[in-house]
Amino acid sequence: MKIGLQTWGSHGDVRPFLALAEGLQRSGHEVILVITCVDSDAYARHVSPSGVDIRMVASPVLGPEDAGKIGATVFNTRDPMRQMAKILRLAFAPVEDRMFAAAERLCEECDVVIGHFFMHPLRAAAQRAGRPYASVMLSHGGIPSACDHPMRSRGGAQWANRLLWWITRLAVNRALLADTNRLRARAGVPPVRDMIDEVWLSPQLTLVAVSPVIAVQQPDWPPGVQLSGFLDMPNIAVEGSVAPELAGFLAAGEPPVYMTLGSWMPADTGWQRETLELLGEAARLAGCRAIIQSADAAACGFTSSDRLLYVRAAPHHAVFPRCSAVLHHGGAGTTQSAILAGKPSVVVPHISEQEHWGRELRRLGIAGTPVHRRKATAAGLAKLIRQALDTPAMTQAAIEAGNAMRREDGVAAAVELVDRVFGHAEARAAAR
Template structure:
């Protein structure tokens, strides 16, 4: 069958769709993948070994200068809804019409559509064309249930919290959704979570079952498929001789990366590097710190700290003592798959959810927030990592190693089309 996929976001939003597209193509389908990257043009040269047709649209959506401004505004706001509104207005809105036009073309030529849960242009295009639509959730924080809520309050409050959460999310998201629905003559949506984020045809929670526990009140159309992983791709870097030498030269280091939330402008990147570098020194650990251009910021590698622009996480993380990261979905699951404890420094509310989940599993300590954490506090969290966290992380990784999220997702999609 002809299957069209569309995603938007940063590397953590794109990599799972590359993996799923490859899996569907290898299963015999004719697959097209549309990519819109918020902060990079690095995907312009990405190709598929299996033959997936890849198109990159409106990328990057924002400049490095805009990214610095938006990032600071997000960190300055403690309101998750204001954070989401800012991301929509500045990082999604400018590309929305281009993505919708491409989505309508994709819907016209495809038998089935598969979209990032945030990708309302594709959901609307699929509905308008009368084609089945699969939603892919990269976090289980967005799934309503009487048994759980991201705030982690006693269960008795969950129904009310989700009622309120859905109202507030709808208030922020519906103007974008309904503007496009009106363009093609569809009635306005009444609940964005139910009508866009969760597909009644099939919704895939692309999270390891070790982290995402299926709740009793989830519909049968919502399935946990597991982490959509794939081999390292070129833009993720390689295991260089310098990196290999550093890893072999002493005690396992702590890997530090804030992923797509790492500032690229010199001023904010320098401040970011000062935080991580000082934290590593105060913690007394060797460290690998990932950033865009340490040299331009005046930082030089030595025997204790190595600065890298990119590295293959699946090769490096297993050789580290722990990982300090931002709590992005991809980095979180790469860390747990490598069997390493985490120190999560969250930038937005979704990342706070991941940090709390890792703490619940016993593979991370107390959550830190980027807006307020100091080098001294971050160092204390690194030093607070206990041997039992490593034991627990090893057990979780062993269980995750038996999973194949891509194969499970492909099987679920194939079953849905019978």
């Protein structure tokens, strides 16, 4: 088949699609991947080892000043639905038309299209073109189930989960439905009444790109919703390499704590300086060595020492296994990379989805209580770091989870599901 993929977001939204695209290409399909990256143009220089046709659209969406504004806006918004709506209106809506044009072209060229669950322009284009469509959910917390809700502990009363999901649907639709239907009207396709069932989830196939170590295939998920596992791949050039200075630091003493807030590290120099001071002081109070990931540490006045190393980027898969713990923001990719490395976590979420990942890690026994960035203090983070380092049961649980996760192959499972659902349909169409 000729398969088109389209994604939008930061590195954590792009990397799984790169992994899936490579897997599909290696299995014999012809693959086009369209990327709209919010905060980087680095993927324009990425060359697929298997020959995937990679196309960049409107990347980066945000410049440094815009990124600082959106970070501050979201940081100061406490309501999760308003957070999500603001992110999309500031970082999605400005390039929506260009992404829709790319989606239309993709539907003209391809037999099947697969989109990030936020990618409603591709869903609309596929519907107009009559193309089979699959969705990729990067978190299981967005799939309604009477057995689970991201705000509650797993296994709670089903009536309570149903009530929470009814409220959640109302809030999601109130926040996002109008903007989605405006584009659909321009595209000439009928409006949708529910964002989750009619946009985020595809009845044909929705791949849930989460490890079974964390997520469970719930019995009341729609038949098309399938847990594939983490869409992982080897390190790529945009993630950097283990530079000599980094290798030397890792070898020079006890394993450090790796600290990264991913794309949520503030772009604004003043706010970034405050964040770096917080992380550095937390490491000092915890009595640990630390690697702190920041694009502009030097510009903020910070220099490395034998206890603290500042890096612009590093390949997490290569570095995390050599660390003692990982302090992170709770992004889907970083969370699962930390588990894969068999390391306990300290989670500092900025948005509601990240809080859900933090609660999942706590449920697994490989992290303490997540602390939202608004409430984070150096003393509080130091306490959580010491808990991660001084609790043998937490380290052992992380090792066991990592061992289980390394036995999985989420990309292979996803490719098999795509072949099973769409390959037979294409073969029947060809036979006719």
